[in-house]
Amino acid sequence: MLRLGVVGCGEQATNNLLPALKNAPGAQIVGLCDIDAARLDSAVQRFGITAGYRDYRELIKSQSVEALILAGPPQMHAEIADHAVRNNIAVFVEKPPTVTTEQLERLADLAETRKVVTGVGHNLRFARPYLVFCGLASEPEFGRPQSFQIRFLCNKPKEPLWGLDCAVRSFLLAQAIHPIDLTLQWLDSDYDLAVTAHAAADGSILLHCLLQGSKVTGLIVTGSMAPSFIFDVSLISDQSMMIGLDSLWNIAYRGVSNEKVPYLPTPRSWRLTSEPSPLDSGYIRSGYQGELDAFVRAITHGAKGPPTFREELPVYRAIDRIERSVKAQLARGR
Amino acid sequence: MLRLGVVGCGEQATNNLLPALKNAPGAQIVGLCDIDAARLDSAVQRFGITAGYRDYRELIKSQSVEALILAGPPQMHAEIADHAVRNNIAVFVEKPPTVTTEQLERLADLAETRKVVTGVGHNLRFARPYLVFCGLASEPEFGRPQSFQIRFLCNKPKEPLWGLDCAVRSFLLAQAIHPIDLTLQWLDSDYDLAVTAHAAADGSILLHCLLQGSKVTGLIVTGSMAPSFIFDVSLISDQSMMIGLDSLWNIAYRGVSNEKVPYLPTPRSWRLTSEPSPLDSGYIRSGYQGELDAFVRAITHGAKGPPTFREELPVYRAIDRIERSVKAQLARGR
Amino acid sequence: MLRLGVVGCGEQATNNLLPALKNAPGAQIVGLCDIDAARLDSAVQRFGITAGYRDYRELIKSQSVEALILAGPPQMHAEIADHAVRNNIAVFVEKPPTVTTEQLERLADLAETRKVVTGVGHNLRFARPYLVFCGLASEPEFGRPQSFQIRFLCNKPKEPLWGLDCAVRSFLLAQAIHPIDLTLQWLDSDYDLAVTAHAAADGSILLHCLLQGSKVTGLIVTGSMAPSFIFDVSLISDQSMMIGLDSLWNIAYRGVSNEKVPYLPTPRSWRLTSEPSPLDSGYIRSGYQGELDAFVRAITHGAKGPPTFREELPVYRAIDRIERSVKAQLARGR
Amino acid sequence: MLRLGVVGCGEQATNNLLPALKNAPGAQIVGLCDIDAARLDSAVQRFGITAGYRDYRELIKSQSVEALILAGPPQMHAEIADHAVRNNIAVFVEKPPTVTTEQLERLADLAETRKVVTGVGHNLRFARPYLVFCGLASEPEFGRPQSFQIRFLCNKPKEPLWGLDCAVRSFLLAQAIHPIDLTLQWLDSDYDLAVTAHAAADGSILLHCLLQGSKVTGLIVTGSMAPSFIFDVSLISDQSMMIGLDSLWNIAYRGVSNEKVPYLPTPRSWRLTSEPSPLDSGYIRSGYQGELDAFVRAITHGAKGPPTFREELPVYRAIDRIERSVKAQLARGR
Numbered sequence A, B, C, D: 001m002l003r004l005g006v007v008g009c010g011e012q013a014t015n016n017l018l019p020a021l022k023n024a025p026g027a028q029i030v031g032l033c034d035i036d037a038a039r040l041d042s043a044v045q046r047f048g049i050t051a052g053y054r055d056y057r058e059l060i061k062s063q064s065v066e067a068l069i070l071a072g073p074p075q076m077h078a079e080i081a082d083h084a085v086r087n088n089i090a091v092f093v094e095k096p097p098t099v100t101t102e103q104l105e106r107l108a109d110l111a112e113t114r115k116v117v118t119g120v121g122h123n124l125r126f127a128r129p130y131l132v133f134c135g136l137a138s139e140p141e142f143g144r145p146q147s148f149q150i151r152f153l154c155n156k157p158k159e160p161l162w163g164l165d166c167a168v169r170s171f172l173l174a175q176a177i178h179p180i181d182l183t184l185q186w187l188d189s190d191y192d193l194a195v196t197a198h199a200a201a202d203g204s205i206l207l208h209c210l211l212q213g214s215k216v217t218g219l220i221v222t223g224s225m226a227p228s229f230i231f232d233v234s235l236i237s238d239q240s241m242m243i244g245l246d247s248l249w250n251i252a253y254r255g256v257s258n259e260k261v262p263y264l265p266t267p268r269s270w271r272l273t274s275e276p277s278p279l280d281s282g283y284i285r286s287g288y289q290g291e292l293d294a295f296v297r298a299i300t301h302g303a304k305g306p307p308t309f310r311e312e313l314p315v316y317r318a319i320d321r322i323e324r325s326v327k328a329q330l331a332r333g334r
Helices: A011-022 A037-047 A056-062 A074-086 A101-114 A128-137 A167-184 A288-301 A309-332 B011-022 B037-047 B056-062 B074-086 B101-114 B128-137 B167-186 B288-301 B309-331 C011-022 C037-047 C056-062 C074-086 C101-114 C128-137 C167-184 C288-301 C309-332 D011-022 D037-047 D056-063 D074-086 D101-114 D128-137 D167-184 D288-301 D309-332
Strands: A002-007 A027-033 A067-070 A090-094 A118-121 A145-153 A191-199 A205-213 A217-223 A230-237 A242-246 A250-254 A271-274 B002-007 B027-033 B067-070 B090-094 B118-121 B145-153 B191-199 B205-213 B217-223 B230-237 B242-246 B250-254 B271-274 C002-007 C027-033 C067-070 C090-094 C118-121 C145-153 C191-199 C205-213 C217-223 C230-237 C242-246 C250-254 C271-274 D002-007 D027-033 D067-070 D090-094 D118-121 D145-153 D191-199 D205-213 D217-223 D230-237 D242-246 D250-254 D271-274
Touching (some): A002 A288, A011 A027, A011 A037, A011 A067, A011 B011, A027 A037, A027 A056, A056 A074, A067 A288, A074 A090, A074 A101, A101 A118, A101 A309, A118 A288, A128 A230, A128 A242, A128 A250, A145 D205, A167 A217, A167 A309, A191 A309, A205 A309, A205 D145, A205 D191, A205 D205, A217 D205, B002 B011, B002 B288, B011 B027, B011 B037, B011 B067, B011 B288, B027 B037, B027 B056, B056 B074, B067 B074, B074 B090, B074 B101, B101 B118, B101 B309, B128 B230, B128 B242, B128 B250, B145 C205, B167 B205, B167 B217, B205 B309, B205 C145, B205 C191, B205 C205, B205 C217, C002 C011, C002 C056, C011 C027, C011 C037, C011 C067, C011 D011, C027 C056, C056 C074, C074 C090, C074 C101, C090 C288, C101 C309, C118 C309, C128 C230, C128 C242, C128 C250, C145 C167, C167 C205, C167 C217, C167 C309, C191 C309, D002 D011, D002 D056, D002 D288, D011 D027, D011 D037, D011 D067, D011 D288, D027 D037, D056 D074, D067 D288, D074 D090, D074 D101, D090 D288, D101 D118, D101 D309, D118 D288, D128 D242, D128 D250, D145 D167, D167 D205
Parallel strands (some): A002 A027, A002 A067, B002 B067, B067 B090, B090 B118, B145 B217, C002 C027, C090 C118, D002 D027, D002 D067, D090 D118
Antiparallel strands (some): A191 A205, A230 A242, A250 A271, A271 C271, B145 B230, B205 B217, B242 B250, B250 B271, B271 D271, C145 C230, C191 C205, C205 C217, C230 C242, D191 D205, D205 D217, D250 D271
């Protein structure tokens, strides 16, 4: 059993990561750490893990930790990930892994030199309905993707986070990092970028990003200017097929031909739709189970895990490009 | 920490109960039991619980078990529940707790005499969207419920289970027990019953049950004659308000008046709708977490838990009435 | 061109029947009639039909009317239909054709004796999405229907209409006549009936009707106790296939097998869905065009038309049975 | 009664315009015209309009036509509109009114000089659910629109139309003209434009257009690379409110605050939704009735009508810009 230590016992850890980790095969949580005593005690209590620490170095040493799970602010991620990698301890960090691209690059270099397994928390990639979406898209019948569209809207943050001086990078690191990551999966490394940005009086922002790759266009609408969390994706192929996924729940596959389903009265205006079982439970649908299981298997079996620090770099480069564009626009007052 | 033993390591236990129990506050799983060695080993492995037993008596004794969770066939439930209650061990059984009403009645009497906490697995009662549905219905504005309608359709069982000689009672105990339990919540104890039944060549059945209470009508469409699991409920009040819940996901509240939402162009043809967050995770939505947490709190704090054996009896009496009616109809060949 | 006269220029005529009739092939509207001068003038103006009459006899005589369309209260329908039939003029009446079953029976006898074409306005039978629903159900693959379920809820009438002394028959004739007509299409002529009824303080009622035929169960939930008009139907077959139609808009066909659509990851939990084009226009979807075109063709070509007075009788007999049951229940105070 | 002549008796005229015109108050169709004798005969028959002509000049003269409705290819529109305007006859043309912007500009100048009423067929502007969408957006509570997003996807044309040498302008004039028109309503006259284009082997294309106005961003995804017609719009405001309209059917208003609807358990994750009545009929929902009625009232009462030739020019200028960009991209092979 892989000996896991978890640093950071806030909401993300206690709502999603810890419960999923408790059911991750081949691993056991050997200790928790949080600088906040109350938060630590509450997690220790709730998850029945007796070894609680205020200092992550102590956790690592006392419990012979083999892999760390970090869920805190990016500054903490960067510091502890550096320590972990230097001590040959595998490390999984919640997004965002760092504040700057330079920090991430340095960590990626270090991890490669030391051959330490790293992982970044992009649970959406592992969300089961998204995997079905990708599976349908990979069928020969679907053809070649031409357009990947994503809406990822939420209602926070409305102010700068993590000591940053502007809300734009905070939003990009805290939220837009998800749709950017998913979009880049469909594009090649080279793409043109057009961005429009809006800022409201309450500090929220709204971005439209058009990414023109050589074969596929990526279209992102993201922002903190929404009443609640809204997330949907869709894909169009050169065979006039379309797949949509709403709220990680409803999948719709359009373009079913009448040869396939002969009793349809109006060919191709029908679509195949599906959603999870009403009793769908656990951490598989949202992807938390998948990403953590994959991280464990990456360490124990050398399998393909969640995106490494190196693989995360294109996301940071996109964030940098978008940030520059947004700031220039907002500075010009539009 | 309450010392829990889990007997029966099949799908229901490993997919839903064990992962939820691992995150139940105030309790710890101290041992597993299954008569099937392979199933036991697999669960021991997967959940990292080292104490595995083939005999439930040994589990109870070796691990000083304070409460048992049973997830197997009803004959097993009845036998072990009897043993547990006689040894003053609290017991939670997956549905169906027993095959016959008499067995359940005897267990209920015994548990009351011995003051042992019992619980039956009706997770749907604790499913978060269903609790929202009930919460909206309890607002004064909603008025008095008149009609509770439920569709609970699935594609199994198509043959007799558990050594029973007919598929009807098997279906009623395995599946219809859920919609019957939910429907009875809305009725008083006395109701008239009309049933129509259909049987298909593949062994599947389809039932319509009209329950006429003194104030509320309950309407159940249930059966194994469906392509997949379909579950939705709706409620109509004497104030012409309606609440619907589909697939434990989408809630729709109809009857919003235009005084409430003044900018609506067409009063009362609008509805308020909601669904869980796209990232909704864990065992809360499906109710497994809620029922198990409530069972633990019932033992440790004397709180209201899931339905006791006594409280389950009206469900069994409804099952008996429906079974008689269905069998008479199918015997008459209609 | 068949010479049509329209009697009754209220909402139903001006919103649905007259615009559809103006586009019915093979027929022309030669005159309008209404006892209310203002209503008549407004319709004459709006539809550009110069011949307006206050007396239907005059309309018939002056314009050599060959077929009458009646859209008024049932007493008017009965009187004018009698006159029309006695004068060998074909007659189409909006529902309800009469107040009593006896009146309808007498008219049916008379029309048969005189070989006059009659028709009753059951537009839902001709609604295009409902025809698709029926078409899918008639495919061999679908199997044999076992259960036809219909919800037909609205928010009126809440008081007695047409001089009747109770709101129950008013509601049955004004609204429930629709779901009863559709349901009876799926049953044989003999069926058992169970009904539960609820009445609210504002005069609205709510009914549940369980119709047990020898092969199919019909289930009707109907009433005036809803915030707005709600209409959906579904059908389940002995092959575990299901078809649903919501709001005459969304069709869902469940039970698609994986041989048909090989790239589906989870066979049979997918469904085929369809809805009209966003630009769907006219009177075809709602069935008004279809029923009126069919009535014209029944006269001019002897084709099958909308239900005749004779064919409407089973609906009235069901209404009578339901009325007796409801009144008995409400009298008993439940 | 305004004397209307209709030129072009193809599908658009017979399915939508003629039936709507027959019910337009204050107007009467005095004659039809089509160069194709069979098409003309069929329309004459179907709509009971005896005056049929092969030559539009003859129609105008013989029937003293006061206004023309044109529904054919743009070359025909341009020629007949020119003739109509020079003879002081009001003219409504289906989209596209002309092939080139220059032609449209010339016609607009001419019509202004001669003070002749003109109109272009943008029925979507008049579609009732879209008017509700706009009405909700104009409530003070909604705030200021920031982002207007539109998907307008279809499966044709896949080849050049109307003698044009490339499919791009054909598509822009035949289809994209609709979403461009709607989008420009939300922007000021000055905007930046970024476009990405995809072409498939079957001749279909797919475009993404990002229009950055000084206050609002418009986002258009349009193309012929879809299995069927898909049309939805959404709007986001600086108050974090959102309105969506799918398929001219479902409206969803997100951002309802809990002060408005006090019994909501989770403020602002609820949305208000509505759709037309199941029995919604006629040509109002799709906007055909509205645009034609408005055109008649523009002539008879000087009211605001559908977009004039002058008002259509910004749409053509956008089409020109997009065409240039698309052609450059496709020439570069991306």
